[in-house]
Amino acid sequence: MGNIQGRSLTGAWARVLAVTLCAVPVLVGVTGCRNIFAPPPCMPPEFSVSPAAAKPGDQVSVSAPDTTCDARYGTDAQVQVTVKDATGTAVLEELAPMSDDGGFTFVFTVPAGVAPGKAGVTAYPYNLDWCDDTGVNNRAAPGAPALVRVSCAERLVPLVVLGG
Template identity: 50%
Template sequence: MPPPYSVIPSSAAIGETVTVEAQDSECDPSYGENAEIDVNVTDAGGKRIISTTAPMNDAGGFTYSFQVPSSATPRKAAVEAYPHDVDWCDDTGKNNRVSAAEKLLIRASCAARIEPLLITVPG
């Protein structure tokens, strides 16, 4: 699963800085020394206003900051962050991260984690 992450602050005006961050995981996910996190922000109008990758450490910890762009539609936005190029939710039911395991792991469901960000107008 993707690491638990926070969006700070939870409300920001256009032009203000927002940070998306996660602490190191305690379960030793072993993402690798060149791990990255995908960060996507979709505004209230359904437009993706941020879509990028940022460095993530082997334990899943990361910090990524961005300024809310002037093109963002004010109101509630959706922030997603998940490990880049890691198929943590394979719809085939095969867990590609433990392919050497003795038993096949079957997944019952998979939902993307979304954290809210309230985008406001400056002033």
């Protein structure tokens, strides 16, 4: 757990130290305490779309590098990629393999019949709750997930659909 002057802190003593370290700043009016023994938040990596403009029938790549934190998505992790047209209607929704650290590359063909104009792409780890903004990977917790993804702000990367 922790280590102070060569002594290992485990179990109850580590919790007592964390509570003490958090209680002192709260008593003096400072906020923002977090468990110093917990890993830092690990959010999904930023993804990119290339090219930024394409016409129906063209191929587009959506990709993200591995995170620099310990995401632990698992060996069977997937990313859900959604393409939305100018009205916000999903015109493509696919699952693709993703690395344990969140990296992926997904190539799709812009569907026929998508109206020209601004569209957008989203990509999120599949079947995980990221709307809590803590970066906690709910899949890594023991037992069945207790949370379900709720409506929250989603990252939408622009894709301009050109006329055929």
